[in-house]
Amino acid sequence: MDARQRLETTTDGRRDELVALSHGVHGDAEVGFEEHRSSQRVAETLAAGGFTVEHGVAGLDTAVVARAGSGPLRIGICAEYDALPGIGHACGHNVIAAAAVGAGLALAEVADDLGIEVVVLGTPAEEGGGGKVLMMDGGAFDGLHAAMMVHPAPFEAAQMTCLAVQHFEVRYRGRSAHASAYPQLGVNAADALTVAQVGIGLLRQHIRPTDRIHGIVTDGGDAPNIVPHRTGGTWYVRSRTLTELADLYPRVQRCFEAGALATGATVGFDEPGPAYSEFLADQALCELYTAEAEAIGRQFPSPEQEDTALAGSTDMANVSLAMPSIHPMLGIDARGAVNHQPEFTAACVTPTADRAVRDGALAMARTVVAATEDDAVRDRLLARAYEAPRRS
Template sequence: MCADNAISHDQGVPASSRTALEDPGQISIAGAAVKAAARAVVDRATPELVALSHRLHAHPELGFEEERACGWLGDMLTAHGFTVTTGVCDLPTAFVAERGSGPLVIGICAEYDALPGIGHACGHNVIASAAVTAALALGEVADELGVTVRVLGTPAEENGGGKVLMLERGAFAGVHAAMMVHPAPSERLDPFCLARAQLSIRYEGRAAHASACPEDGLNAADALTVAQVALGLLRQHMTPDQRVHGIITTGGQVPNVIPELTEAAYYVRAATLPALHELEARVRECFEAGAVATRTRLTIGSDSPTYSHFRHDSQLLAAYERNALALGRSFPPVGPADDRQAGSTDMANVSLAVPSIQPLVSIGSGTAGLHQAEFAAYAARPEADRALLEGGLAMAWTAVDMALDVAARGRLLAL
């Protein structure tokens, strides 16, 4: 457990920030000066930040195995004045880093796990480096703003729900706003995220000689075949924002032995948690049908917590948009087809507990999309380097706006 990491801060604000907060006419002047100071930090650290991204990209690590990534981020944050605690929440590759001691706690989320076989095809090297960018920029002005910067190193986003575990175990306690950016083929403020359940399927039957005495066997592979047919028929009743997809991980060893064990991994997705629970119940019935038809034994488990739908905080998004535009980013029009290109994230669970955003930053990958080897190649190119620097600085500037705006600061502190 890591509930002890929750920090209680004095509600006092430094005199320099208090002056701006008390005089609206001074806010824009103070904000411009603080943002310039934050940008200067990023400019000085640019070679270091880009090198971090490329190092992560060249050494991909799977979820809960990100030992080097966790260490590299921790070392860099320590060198820039952060107090870093690793192995938090009983997760060896999770960490919490803090700088500043103000009452407004800004959470910056870093994720750094990769995908098997295709490395950083989701660009988590960009996410982690953008988080460090935001942290360094904001950490330098934290005391002036009356904020605490808390970087949360969150493992296993792809398959394991590191943020969900850290949320449940107290790492986000006391955080007033949480942010991260995610690389993508195109820029977007509020990407549509589906709630997701992960199912591990196991059918156990009885082996037999497939030619001499097949009648003595109970075919576990046939059980999964029946379930897949049932799932195919279920799709005609699914809404456009629902998904069911999976892979067979164990399906027999040789053709002349009736398979006694079949295993599969499946994802179920829907627009909201209630819709997900309803769909998941029907999907489970499809797997149960396979067991009934073949008289095999079915076990359904899960290797990951359920991911929720995402609740984007409109005020944080508006501030991020202004700052991203000021840095030269642009947001193309969003059409109905864009919501069809939906994934899932454990950051969504954080968004239901803490005001959160997760904008997409373009890395110029064109038609190469997430979870493709081609996208992984783009994640270490100059456009991705620019995205992590500008995305990180836009997050830092957004935090500056929240700290200096009387109403925005009060809203976050009151939540």
Template sequence: MSTQINGALDSTAAQIGDLLVELSHKIHANPEVAFEEFKASRWTADILSNANYDVAFGVAEMETAYVATIGNGDLEVAICAEYDALPDVGHACGHNIIAAAAIGAGLILAPLVEELGLKLSVMGTPAEEGGGGKILMLNAGLFESIDLSMMVHPAPSEFDRMPCVAAQHLEVEFLGKESHAAAFPQLGINALDAMTISQVAIGLLRQSLYPGEMIHGFITHGGEAPNIIPARTAADYIARAETLNQLKTLVPRIRRCFEAGAIGTGSELKFIHKFEAYSEFITDETLAAIYRREAVASGRTISTSPTPAMRASTDMANVSMAIPSIHPILGIDSLPAVNHQPEFTAACITQSADKAVVQGALAMARTIAAVASDQTLRAEFINGKKRIALRQQMAS
């Protein structure tokens, strides 16, 4: 990559730094949960539209999803923006940083798309925290022509990838029968007892789980009043395993734990599947190596491993199964706070977080420019050689 291109990228990043930080703080102050990111999606899309991006809103039948495109080059690249918050704790996973960095990378590259031969898409992807917006966009064919994709994500440490495992949400409901808890308990069917039996069975199941397998969840509805036999209870659980194949073995075992509760109490059991499983992540090592180099050049310090040790799941992993992708971590000064804690929410608008927004945007932009400027790499992505290698890696 030429010194002239690097200089142009660095110069634009410096010019838009205040805009990106303002956007990050604005999204942080207005947290919106999955599929309800009406403000964040519009704010980010409007900035891209003002920078001459062609914005298609409401894609994949989601009101808060969009694809913003600029350029007509033969190398097609997608940068993914997330902007959904968590219930109660707001942006405790720093999606305000993710969104602002993605928009920043798009703005930094926009003046150079013709010179670099790029068709660049910034994708607004809803509901990463539960709903799988990227999976819906993937299934709708919106990644079909994309040659490579990327995003960044904040955490307590800096790394060139996020250690990701496969995950499946399990929403369950038990239906029993109401009765007076003191006068006529024998006439009721206690749905809370069914949930209790299920949780005990899951606790016992943990002893025989394979390394890396996890089960966690909570009761979302436990009854109506202490003097009424609970006729309805509900819970939301997540099963995790190293791969989708392992998950396919684990989930039926968990289902049987809930079935035990239904059988033991005579309650009716319902399983509610709202979205597809998140897969394991396949990091494209070529992209990761380029990102490491360009992130350091952008002012970042890359660790040899995430600290503290972390494992997570993301719908970006499903994209990585279809398209060469990376998902680097941006370290912010949050410790001892970690993701999904309210203290991490506060850390996501600190000076360290603001620096991560701008430098993360620049690191992605420089990575994409480096690929576009290398004729050998460019050909490998455009001609599908990287996709073939990805399929071979999955098969092995």
């Protein structure tokens, strides 16, 4: 039995276990940095499969690093398991987690024969918080030669169109007063936020077509008869690259500063996590993945059918700038729903999503085999292992 056959036998033999893991993570629906049960499920499944597991790495309670095999080529497979607030696993991170675990368990069976060490990384807080960036900074990715993951979507794609993004929180502080009897004594923090949003609306005329600015109001005051002394919001600013983001982000901040200037309120900003970068996909690994995924029955759209307008953001992009990486999209039948809709949440525990768990695991595992068989790819990957920059 060759390596690919062994991978398929292992994956299909564990299919029920992997689907149960996917459904369990989906049912937990824990948000970023709070994925205690989900990360524990991942860690326990890998430990039962013979991995050496460390839970709570890089100073993050819900980060996991699991290792199997002793070969010189070290391949990282990333598992995400954080849910979105309010609508749960509407981005299918339960599928991502189970597929990553499945790929790891399959590869562990052939790791020594292939000359690899397979490292499954449970990475918290992708939806905001930058868990992978924090894990890289903390040394959890040290020694890896390449990394990969898969992501469910309404379509199949070898790589994801990805924008750089900065998440930030804004807060205004004014002065409360009776809104009818003594309005002249108040400083209206809600007005400051209104002015800022008008400024952002006008700014949109003068930004690149690939830029994105969007946010929500998280605090609008206490009661209509009290001049709001505080308001707040959470916002995202996105651009094609970190360089373009560095140009746009201050312009957006100035809109919020204008709100403070106009009303007399004070303004402050917080960044809950690092900026996410653009994605630099490794084309050779993308081509290997596409061939292996097609070999097990996945179907990719033609270039004319691809949805090039879709553009999200991910902290896996930061990993791609540090080492060869891929982030293919696994198509599931969501009946017209798209990521970040509650209907997509429901679709992520259907038979089509369960098939994506199996196929995603097997396609990634086969891609690793293909990379070891291609001398040029293998030698290129082995030429440089990642090491986190050391701060003095």
